[in-house]
Amino acid sequence: xEIIIAGAGSVGFNLAxxxxxxxNIVLIDKNKETLNRIAExxxxxxxxxxxxxxxxxxxxLDQRYDILIAVTDSDEANLFATLMADDILEVEKKxxxxxxxxxxxSSISKKLGIDEIIFPYITTAQSIKLLLDFPKANNVKEFRxxxxxxxxxxxxxxxxxxxxxxxxxxxxxxxxxxxKNFFIPNDNELLEEGDLLYLFGTDENIYSLxxxxxxxxxxxxxxxxxxxxxxxxxxxxxxxxxxxxxxKIIEKDTTLCKKAIEILKNxxxxxxxxxxxxxxxxxxxxxxxxxxxxxxxxxxxxxxxxLEAKEYNIxxxxxxxxxxxxxxxxxxxxxxTIRGPKTMTYYKxxxxxxxxxIIRERHYYGARGSIFMRKITFVSQKETAPIExxxxxxxxxxxxxxxxxxxxxxxxxGDIIIxxxxxxGAEKVKNWMQML
Amino acid sequence: xxxxxxxxxxxxxSIIAIVLSLFLGFASLIGVIYHESITSYLLFNLLxxxxxxxxxxxxxxxxxxxxxxxxxFSVNLSWILFGVVGGMGLYLTSNITFAQAFFEAISGFxxxxxxxxxxxxxxTHTTLILRSLYHWLGGMGIIVLGVGLLTFINPTGSLTxxxxxxxxxxxEKLTPKIxxxxxxxxxxxMFLTFLDFILLYLGGMSAFDAINHAFSTISTGGFSTxxxxxxxxxxxxxxxxxxxIFMFLSGVNFIAHLRALSGDFKGYRSEEVTWYLVIxxxxxxxxxxxxxxxGKDTLWHSLTHSFFTISSIITTTGFASTDxxxxxxxxxxFIFIPMFIGANAGSTAGGVKVIRYVVLFKSLSTQFKQILHxxxxxxxxxxxxxxxxxxxxxxxxxxxxxxxxTLVLSFYLFAKGYDYLTSLSASIAIVGNIGPGFGxxxxxxNFSIFSDFDKVLLSFFMIIGxxxxxxxxxxxxxxxxxxx
Numbered sequence: 001x002e003i004i005i006a007g008a009g010s011v012g013f014n015l016a017x018x019x020x021x022x023x024n025i026v027l028i029d030k031n032k033e034t035l036n037r038i039a040e041x042x043x044x045x046x047x048x049x050x051x052x053x054x055x056x057x058x059x060x061l062d063q064r065y066d067i068l069i070a071v072t073d074s075d076e077a078n079l080f081a082t083l084m085a086d087d088i089l090e091v092e093k094k095x096x097x098x099x100x101x102x103x104x105x106s107s108i109s110k111k112l113g114i115d116e117i118i119f120p121y122i123t124t125a126q127s128i129k130l131l132l133d134f135p136k137a138n139n140v141k142e143f144r145x146x147x148x149x150x151x152x153x154x155x156x157x158x159x160x161x162x163x164x165x166x167x168x169x170x171x172x173x174x175x176x177x178x179x180k181n182f183f184i185p186n187d188n189e190l191l192e193e194g195d196l197l198y199l200f201g202t203d204e205n206i207y208s209l210x211x212x213x214x215x216x217x218x219x220x221x222x223x224x225x226x227x228x229x230x231x232x233x234x235x236x237x238x239x240x241x242x243x244x245x246x247x248k249i250i251e252k253d254t255t256l257c258k259k260a261i262e263i264l265k266n267x268x269x270x271x272x273x274x275x276x277x278x279x280x281x282x283x284x285x286x287x288x289x290x291x292x293x294x295x296x297x298x299x300x301x302x303x304x305x306x307l308e309a310k311e312y313n314i315x316x317x318x319x320x321x322x323x324x325x326x327x328x329x330x331x332x333x334x335x336x337t338i339r340g341p342k343t344m345t346y347y348k349x350x351x352x353x354x355x356x357x358i359i360r361e362r363h364y365y366g367a368r369g370s371i372f373m374r375k376i377t378f379v380s381q382k383e384t385a386p387i388e389x390x391x392x393x394x395x396x397x398x399x400x401x402x403x404x405x406x407x408x409x410x411x412x413x414g415d416i417i418i419x420x421x422x423x424x425g426a427e428k429v430k431n432w433m434q435m436l
Numbered sequence: 437x438x439x440x441x442x443x444x445x446x447x448x449x450s451i452i453a454i455v456l457s458l459f460l461g462f463a464s465l466i467g468v469i470y471h472e473s474i475t476s477y478l479l480f481n482l483l484x485x486x487x488x489x490x491x492x493x494x495x496x497x498x499x500x501x502x503x504x505x506x507x508x509f510s511v512n513l514s515w516i517l518f519g520v521v522g523g524m525g526l527y528l529t530s531n532i533t534f535a536q537a538f539f540e541a542i543s544g545f546x547x548x549x550x551x552x553x554x555x556x557x558x559x560t561h562t563t564l565i566l567r568s569l570y571h572w573l574g575g576m577g578i579i580v581l582g583v584g585l586l587t588f589i590n591p592t593g594s595l596t597x598x599x600x601x602x603x604x605x606x607x608e609k610l611t612p613k614i615x616x617x618x619x620x621x622x623x624x625x626m627f628l629t630f631l632d633f634i635l636l637y638l639g640g641m642s643a644f645d646a647i648n649h650a651f652s653t654i655s656t657g658g659f660s661t662x663x664x665x666x667x668x669x670x671x672x673x674x675x676x677x678x679x680x681i682f683m684f685l686s687g688v689n690f691i692a693h694l695r696a697l698s699g700d701f702k703g704y705r706s707e708e709v710t711w712y713l714v715i716x717x718x719x720x721x722x723x724x725x726x727x728x729x730x731g732k733d734t735l736w737h738s739l740t741h742s743f744f745t746i747s748s749i750i751t752t753t754g755f756a757s758t759d760x761x762x763x764x765x766x767x768x769x770f771i772f773i774p775m776f777i778g779a780n781a782g783s784t785a786g787g788v789k790v791i792r793y794v795v796l797f798k799s800l801s802t803q804f805k806q807i808l809h810x811x812x813x814x815x816x817x818x819x820x821x822x823x824x825x826x827x828x829x830x831x832x833x834x835x836x837x838x839x840x841x842t843l844v845l846s847f848y849l850f851a852k853g854y855d856y857l858t859s860l861s862a863s864i865a866i867v868g869n870i871g872p873g874f875g876x877x878x879x880x881x882n883f884s885i886f887s888d889f890d891k892v893l894l895s896f897f898m899i900i901g902x903x904x905x906x907x908x909x910x911x912x913x914x915x916x917x918x919x920x
Contacts, residue, residue, distance in 0.1 A: 002612075039609075043594060043614050045611065045612040
């Protein structure tokens with residue numbers, strides 16, 4: 001595909017790096033030095049200038065483009081880039097990132113013909129909020145078309161013996177991490193203590209199952225401490241305040257503190273403090289929190305905050321992951337990681353680009369697992385045969401039931417085919433699904 | 437170097453070798469057409485192809501993810517491979533030692549055009565077409581072709597490879613993917629070759645001579661099929677002018693040609709091309725004047741041979757239409773100038789290249805400005821673009837190492853007993869990939885005077901010049917071999 005990326009910050013750069021392997025990338029930025037550095041290392045075309053400048057696009061005219069991605073720091077520039085693209089170029093699909101949440105309620109995207117807007121702060125905050133419904137879970141994912149969710153939980157109570165025992169029409173196991181290895185299990189696999197289990201199913205079922213498998217995490221999350229009061233910290237606080245939870249924010253910068261109180265209308269307690277563990281945990285009673293979230297832009301800091309919290313026996317600690325390179329380390333340290341605004345944007349964009357009108361693509365377990373979904377919109381007269389893949393699991397979601405798809409079946413309109421597979425070698429199964 | 441790196445390199449080499457042997461199959465075809473006995477050559481070529489197909493087959497599932505070091509190492513190894521395999525071709529089809537064959541092959545692939553054959557006209561058609569083919573493959577760069585063809589090399593790998601083999605101060609891309617640009621460049625290259633072939637053929641050359649000279653002209657190589665080089669067509673001004681024009685065109689940045697193909701002629705108005713044209717015209721008219729006033733030749737004769745000679749030298753082709761070494765000392769001095777200049781970056785020519793002089797002179801003038809206005813903000817701008825300090829440093833470094841290498845080589849040759857004119861001109865001609873020099877290696881002579889050891893040594897200097905120093909010399913830095 002021909003893809004234009006406006007903005008060569010960390011999201012733009014990482015997208016260019018990943019996408020340039022298969023696609024033709026044009027990267028636009030107003031920082032010449034950054035562009036020069038990128039041109040030395042990535043096989044992409046770089047264009048120097050402001051994305052709002054129409055002259056910039058003169059060299060791109062003799063080509064139609066599939067996707068425009070606008071991820072500059074400025075919301076206005078991103079919006080403007082889509083206008084320019086419409087005005088001067090021929091672009092099929094436009095995906096942009098906007099920081100300011102007030103755009104989320106406006107009809108601006110429709111008016112500008114933007115296909116997808118990603119609000120990283122809201123999305124990150126929302127994904128943390130989902131944890132309230134599943135207090136035992138490390139991570140919760142929602143899906144389009146179906147009410148089912150995908151959660152990950154640690155197993156620390158072995159009342160069930162095998163994957164087959166907990167598999168039903170309402171819930172299935174689609175991944176296990178054991179001793180740092182990730183795999184997609186079959187029904188005979190025995191569960192072990194310490195496994196990180198990926199459960200896919202309906203809310204009620206996976207909720208009660210998670211209560212059963214994990215006894216350590218709190219039953220309910222009502223006391224939350226958030227480290228950091230910049231944009232992300234505030235968005236997260238807002239989400240929790242809506243659920244009438246008790247929220248405390250700890251921030252070392254006075255200005256940010258004042259701003260936070262103002263925005264949150266004094267509903268949360270904002271503590272101005274340098275991060276000295278003893279003071280915070282004992283004097284400010286953070287030691288009684290159910291959940292601690294470290295929202296700094298520096299992953300190193302988030303890791304330290306979470307390790308510290310573990311020392312004080314906080315039942316659940318979440319670190320925001322800003323740099324994908326830190327994901328593995330966080331995971332290995334047993335810290336629950338939630339994608340930060342930048343990584344969230346990166347993955348959302350990738351998912352959006354690799355999805356098309358037919359197939360939705362999602363990722364889990366640090367993008368090592370892939371999920372492909374296809375809604376059946378045609379009537380077929382003969383049975384469809386499933387693809388034979390050892391390491392993948394293929395299901396059919398019909399109404400609310402999850403049916404294993406291992407023998408030829410007659411597909412009905414409204415069925416959802418859902419496939420869980422390791423990302424390595426996902427291309428083959430994706431093609432199969434496309435060809436159905 | 438671990439197993440993975442070794443596999444990366446072997447896989448890459450095997451593919452380059454397969455491409456190479458397929459092209460060399462073309463030479464066998466000529467041999468068959470002319471009923472020449474080339475059994476041993478055919479056998480060698482076949483074995484080489486089979487061996488590499490086997491090697492590739494064994495490594496087919498190995499995922500190629502080349503690091504910068506592996507890329508650079510592979511490019512150097514490929515060039516030595518060209519010398520050995522190309523040398524084998526010449527060794528098996530003509531009566532020379534392997535060192536001589538190695539020299540001739542490297543001289544071919546680096547588009548130097550220095551030959552060790554004294555009687556070229558006695559060579560078989562197979563040998564002749566092989567020499568021209570080496571030029572043609574080496575001119576645009578077989579690795580550049582590889583980058584275009586091999587989609588499996590990861591982006592950073594192909595960038596490194598492309599940078600390592602192509603010439604100039606920076607990589608210019610017209611498309612997002614380097615491989616598309618590489619293929620575009622090869623298309624232009626083929627088109628120019630074909631056009632030159634047709635025009636030469638129409639001018640009265642035999643089809644065989646025309647194809648050889650087209651290969652040799654567009655790659656700015658310089659191997660001819662005649663003992664007198666282009667002097668054989670001394671009276672055919674049409675052929676001389678056609679060759680002059682095509683040599684000049686091959687000295688222009690091919691990116692400019694590529695842009696012109698899509699209707700954008702701005703590439704030709706760049707400072708580099710403009711200066712190249714100005715220098716070319718000044719030197720050609722200057723040499724004509726010398727010719728007329730000292731040599732007492734007719735105007736048209738002087739113009740033809742002067743334009744031809746300057747075009748041949750500035751593009752580092754090395755064709756000779758007459759023995760210009762005998763024109764006069766002033767003429768020799770005149771011809772020394774283009775030997776030091778070279779043509780455009782991104783062309784098939786060797787030498788220092790015009791763009792570097794433009795950068796150096798502009799940077800000098802900004803330094804003057806800085807001395808007079810200490811508080812002024814100055815920068816070097818070319819075609820409206822600011823030249824980064826990094827590039828300035830690299831250009832100065834290049835100039836230094838170019839002159840240094842040339843000097844060292846000329847001292848060596850001088851110490852070996854050659855006269856000063858031969859030593860200096862030979863080392864410039866070798867490092868700049870020009871071909872003929874003056875004195876004992878003048879346009880009417882050849883490089884057979886050197887010992888076998890010196891021939892191999894000179895071959896490496898040709899590779900150094902072709903890969904523009906850094907790619908080769910970096911191998912000798914401690915940093916390259918450090919594990920940490």
